[in-house]
Amino acid sequence: MTFEDMTEAIEVILDTGCKGTIISDFWLGVVLSNLERGEFEVVKKSEKLCKGRYYFGETEYQVYKTVEIPIQFGNQKLWFVTEIVSGGCIPWIIGTGTQKLIGAIIDLENKELTLQKFGEKVKVDINKDGHVILKLRNSFSNFSRVVYIGHRVPDWFTNDNLWRSKCKKLHLQFGHASFESIKGMVVHSFDKTEEFKNFGQERMSVLREVCENCNICQKYKKNS
């Protein structure tokens, strides 16, 4: 695992209070930016226009298309038909309709999800709202395993312009992560290097600027 092939922690919520499988276009963008190239093309081809609506509290959300998005379960990659809603910041939710199709059984005590129809069992988490969460990709913890000691520091850390675009990339790759969370990973990886001692601070201020000035975050008031 290197800096370049890290993937972010994309989460899916298994929601028993929602019938459909949906995601907002904002989060779809995050998911798509983390797919492999081949997967991305399949997702693009699967696009179909459609109409529908969902309510979250008082707010109505319009569905305007569906796409198929892959999730790896053990040895199986399943493609989930997902409705895309415009606006808002709705995460990827797998509703009861889809849960039935895969024969989902959730074992809250052991934090396990069994897919009866596919003979797979995977670990789940419970988030602070009591929702069942499935982690699709490796999380931040993988990032911190990359520590540059005695290795050549990558160009994107030593070069001003490359660093700026790398910051944008990292911010997106980690699901519009905050400055603090990316900083933590970067410091952990580079603080033992000469380069970090020389211009680490400057790098961190660029990172902060990029994270805090992201248009999408400002629009959805994320990143707080």
Ligand SMILES: [Zn+2]
């Ligand atoms: Zn952002």
